Amino acid sequence: METKKKKVFPVRKLDAEEYFAPGHRACEGCGEVLALRLIHKALGPNVIVASATGCMEIISSPFPYTSWEVPWIHVAFENTAAVAGGIEAGLKVLQRKAKREKKKIVVVAMAGDGGTADIGLQALSGAMERGHDFIFICYDNEAYMNTGVQRSSLTPLGASTTTSPAGACQHGQTVWKKNMMAIAAAHYIPYIATVSPSYPMDLVEKVTKAANIKGPAYIHALSVCPPGWGISSSETVKLGRLAVETGVFPLYEIEKGKYRVTVNVEKLKPVEAYLQPQARFRHIQSDLDLIARISYRVQTYWERLKAKAARA
Amino acid sequence: MRNHQGMEVSFAAAEAVRLCNVDVVAAYPITPQTHIVERLSKYVADGKMDAEFVPVESEHSALSLCIGSSAVGARSFTCTSSQGLALMNEIVYLVPALRLPIVMILANRSLSGPLSIWNDHSDVMSVRDTGWIQLFAENGQEVFDHVMIAYKIAENENVLLPVIINMDGFILSHMFEPIELTGQEAVNTYLPSYRPRFILHPDRPVTMGAYTMPTLFTEAKKAQEEALLASYPYILQAWKDWGTLCGRVYHPVETYYTEGAETLFVTMGSIGETAGEAVRLLREQGQKAGLVKLRLWRPFPLEDFLREIGSAQRLIVIDRALSPGGPGGGPVAGEIRAALYNRENRPQVFNFIAGLGGREVTVGSFQEMFVSSVSGKASGYQIFGVRG
Structure with a gap:
């Protein structure tokens, strides 16, 4: 699947079918459902999806309704990687024993940032380590949005949430965001990538690649959340672009250990351009020291990433 | 063979x-x-x-x-x-x-x-x-x-x-x-x-x-x-x-010497075999003891259970778990008491918590439980053989 010459995925090739039906209950301007819809366009009909509890589960499956046009199962919050592992193991043995027809089916696990990096991390680590042939997609909106914006380990430093509130003594989230990409990379799985629905063709290319690679793949989708981040619902795509343009959320992939920055940014915009429009960072606008720390961290990570990609 | x-x-x-x-x-x-x-x-x-x-x-x-x-x-x-x-x-x-x-x-x-x-x-x-x-x-x-x-x-x-x-x-x-x-x-x-x-x-x-x-x-x-x-x-x-x-026939409630029994043990799992041996010895001594074993726990086979206990005067229910602070003894006895409550001529229920955390329950243990229940010395609920 590696391509020497850089090709851009043509828009006309995007699947016209919808696998996630309209009429779901997502908030206006939800970046997560935008990513979800595109990801499933890239994956097509031959998938089985295991979903964690969370925003995407709640908006899509109020019995007796469903938004899913593909087979989908929800069991609990922290176990989606294990359920997906079971689907994969089941399909493998049943096809081997000729109890199900031989057919390529992509097994997909989906969870939010909490279901991935907090409560779901053990099951995810186990499934990656065992080498199940599946894609795990983390829809990262950087807090427990479904339950009312509580902080997770993927909430960025400084962000105000209902359990990391901005107050007189504490400026929102006090710790750095956990690096899930590095955690996935530490499992030596064949494919790892960040995606953003603000860069739809980059997203489709990577998801297609993940679907065609044998073994575990990890996709980390930044999912802009207007109510949780405190932006207007019309700003979702723009903010997703700013996350990339400022270097806060670089778009890259790690394919069999090789790093590649897929959306290059010639000169990073200052992080303030990303922080300033969001109400969750309003209280740190005047904290120049904190902003300088964030800026330094973003810059350093970006430089390191480019260096790794250059070595590949 | x-x-x-x-x-x-x-x-x-x-x-x-x-x-x-x-x-x-x-x-x-x-x-x-x-x-x-x-x-x-x-x-x-x-x-x-x-x-x-x-x-x-x-x-x-x-x-x-x-x-x-x-x-x-x-x-x-x-x-x-x-x-x-x-x-x-x-x-x-x-x-x-x-x-x-x-x-x-x-x-x-x-x-x-x-x-x-x-x-x-x-x-x-x-x-x-x-x-x-x-x-x-x-x-x-x-x-x-x-x-x-x-x-x-x-x-x-x-x-x-x-x-x-x-x-x-x-x-x-x-x-x-x-x-x-x-x-x-x-x-x-x-x-x-x-x-x-x-x-x-x-x-x-x-x-x-x-x-x-x-x-x-x-x-x-x-x-x-x-x-x-x-x-x-x-x-x-x-x-x-x-x-x-295979010729091995199973039932929701298994019985041993229930005919004419006045006192019935109620057990679940492997202690049923030990209880059975105790019942056999008690019968040899002329005691009207019997045994009812719950094989099916859920769904609870109530009709079978009531039929098998017949008109026994007392049940000695063995629980292998505690229900701390509960009103009805161990979990099994609590359910059996509740099931019998609205019935006329219901038997007395004695509840023994036994065999917790691997503590041995022997033939002798059942004989002791039998004697204390029949003689009226046993209370409705006790942890069998516990010290202190």
Whole structure:
């Protein structure tokens, strides 16, 4: 699947079918459902999806309704990687024993940032380590949005949430965001990538690649959340672009250990351009020291990433 | 002479799982369940069993993984004990709700704390209200037989519920017993391939595990209970068919010397054999003792139980778990008292908590319980043989 010459995925090739039906209950301007819809366009009909509890589960499956046009199962919050592992193991043995027809089916696990990096991390680590042939997609909106914006380990430093509130003594989230990409990379799985629905063709290319690679793949989708981040619902795509343009959320992939920055940014915009429009960072606008720390961290990570990609 | 082979009961259980042509085994090691999964893992490694053996990172993931595999149509198996069951508790509730016919062997062990690896029934009592069909085996042969029987029940299209087979940790799991193994052809006849109607399949997409609002949740739970209650005749049928095949006949409530008995022991699991020996000796002494053994715990076989206790004057109910601070004694006695409350001429119920955390319960123990109950010295509820 590696391509020497850089090709851009043509828009006309995007699947016209919808696998996630309209009429779901997502908030206006939800970046997560935008990513979800595109990801499933890239994956097509031959998938089985295991979903964690969370925003995407709640908006899509109020019995007796469903938004899913593909087979989908929800069991609990922290176990989606294990359920997906079971689907994969089941399909493998049943096809081997000729109890199900031989057919390529992509097994997909989906969870939010909490279901991935907090409560779901053990099951995810186990499934990656065992080498199940599946894609795990983390829809990262950087807090427990479904339950009312509580902080997770993927909430960025400084962000105000209902359990990391901005107050007189504490400026929102006090710790750095956990690096899930590095955690996935530490499992030596064949494919790892960040995606953003603000860069739809980059997203489709990577998801297609993940679907065609044998073994575990990890996709980390930044999912802009207007109510949780405190932006207007019309700003979702723009903010997703700013996350990339400022270097806060670089778009890259790690394919069999090789790093590649897929959306290059010639000169990073200052992080303030990303922080300033969001109400969750309003209280740190005047904290120049904190902003300088964030800026330094973003810059350093970006430089390191480019260096790794250059070595590949 | 029938073909009996001496073997550890855990290995007999694994052999039964192999004979059932199980597709997916997912388990995490915990004493005293380990020998079952070790043997299954070896079968797969040696090519003696065509299955995916998935050595998961926790019991929570073991049952979650079985849900995934069962939902695509694979016959799935797990087994655990004690803390493992406690860790997977959240997922235990979800399997009956998803109507997936997973079979789990529970090598019964006490729940910490303090930590104890030894046998009692505190683990299984913690999942009483999860909606699984729950059976108790008294010896190794029953463990072996009930693996086939459990799949037969679970996969029946009119049932589609998961089954827990309880086997006492160490007392059964690590015991060597003569086991009559059933041949592969006979098992194939008894247990055809699992062909579920609803599976996760791209050609026929379904949504599993949708959530409900308050307007439908009660109906969903009622449907679950009705499904569990409706499984009863199919459980009987599975036993009957097994009896026809192998000559070993099982019932929801097993009895021993109940005819004319004034005092009946009520037991579950392996202590039934010890209680039986005590009853035999008491009968030799001219005492009107008898024994009623609950094989089927869920759905509770109330009609069978009431019929079998007949007009006995007193019941000595043995609980292998505490219900601290409860009003009715141990969990089993509490249920039996509740079931008898509205009946005329109900027997007196004496409740002994016995055999906690591997404490021995001997023939002599039952004789003591009998004497103290019949003489009126026993209170309604006591922890047998406890010091201090």
